[in-house]
Amino acid sequence: MNFYKSAALALDHLEKNQGSVKGSLAAAGIKSTPGEGKRILALVIETLKYKPTLLQLLLTVPLQSLEKPTFPKRSPRGSPSSQSLILVLLHDLLFSSKRKIEASDLWPPKQSIVKHQTRLKAELVKIQIKSGKSRITDLAKSSNASSEAIRYIRYNPNSGRSLPNLHNELSKLGFMKLDKPKYPLGEKEYFMDEHLGDVLLCFNGGVDWWNKSDWYDGGGVILQDKASCLPAKVLMWGWRGEEEGECIDATAAPGNKTSFVSALMDNKGKLHAFERSPNRYKTLTRMLEKAHCKNVVAQRADFLESDPESREYRKVTRILLDPSCSGSGIVNRLDYLLEDDVEESDSKTERLEKLASFQLQMILHAFKFQSAKRIVYSTCSIHPEEDERVVLSALQSKIAKENGWKLAPREQVIPTWDRRGRKEEMGGDEDLAQGVIRCLPEDRTNGFFVSCFIRDDPSGISIKSQISNVQKQKREEGKSSKNGKRPREEVESNIEDVTNERIEEEVDEQEQEQESQVTKEKTLAQLERNRRKKAAQKAKKRKVEE
């Protein structure tokens, strides 16, 4: 197939299904040699970068209606849409290094476009001047920078400043608060986000008022993408306050989600934050200080090495897991997507497999925390290998079944968010797919994935594993009683829930049974010894008599 048609088909597929560019090529059934494959991928990525400008250009030079016979409204089956074909051809004519369409001059689509090239180039210059760009290549941008892009700012109540004061400050700066969303937003307009309306402010992508404001320097506002705010919101759904327990952020740096969870906890109680990397740990502590987080206990440590049965985490009821991922959802990293996609497919698959296996390991570790009843798993990846498939594997694990973990229903996971998981990646289960969230650039966010595991009551833990927990606790207690550090009374006062008490009783019974068994065995041994002694005495007496 013609190189441009293949790229246009991949664009169509991307538009419809999202996912990776390479995946779209494969899904669109495009067969190519390795070299040609790379060329097609590069063209698709480059076209995506210039797409907002190209669409703007097509408003003034409507090629599709000017050249109807070549670019019909409905394309024949198996052919790309006219719009995608026009976009890839325009890209090469206007932005490629050779500034030309590399196809035969007799090919009708090329002829239909080249015939308008003078007008196209003149209109492009106008767009360039209007947008104040010095070079034509500066028109390439991430979708984040498009005129419809939104800059999200999260209000941070931990700072001690109030939201009404922030609105006042913005009003002084000439901003007008709108009652409902508007796209594109004017430079002096903003509105409160429809899903995170109590904290998230939405501005035009081009503004930067915070640069000159102590609201930013003083930690009163935090720059955070909307998608990245969702995991904390889902985690803290229905939080009843300190009485409910403590939380963990297992993979905390740089700390945006940590500081949001901290704020949702009213900066009270305890939030344990783990970060494995020494450098990122430093960033985390700086960030937490700036965000005035007083309830976070940060540690430079590997979450996988934490002991889920330790007393330190006994009160942890909610855990946030936002582990390292491929980052394929970060929209202002289209180049990254290109690099990622031109990797040899084997190494990419291998990399995703490794990431997915690490991600699964993190979830399974979190499942072991005794009092945990809500675990949020999120990634900034759009690959199902790191998203739905990891969630499904976690649900099918032995530990999930033993410990009663299931997926939270849609009602608990921002139900008003429309884009849900992919059913085909969730074993065809619609309810499971509805339980998770996907975010895409069309939603004016980064690509993102959020899921939430729950269990009604940790007493759902299998009796066997609870018995082993209590036995372990008793062994610890025995050890520390000897060194006088943790008397039995202290341990007992910490056994809070009824189930634990029941299990403890069960363990006591077992131990008593074992003890009485020992006593019984002791008695039998004594009887046996006595019997043998008497028999020996009798034998000796008989010998003497003989």
Ligand SMILES: C[S@@+](CC[C@H](N)C(=O)[O-])C[C@H]1O[C@@H](n2cnc3c(N)ncnc32)[C@H](O)[C@@H]1O
């Ligand atoms: C995607 S980032 C987390 C971003 C963070 N949640 C935020 O919103 O600011 C993943 C972080 O987890 C850390 N990490 C990865 N594996 C870890 C582990 N086993 N224990 C603790 N931290 C880990 C990485 O060093 C990285 O800083």
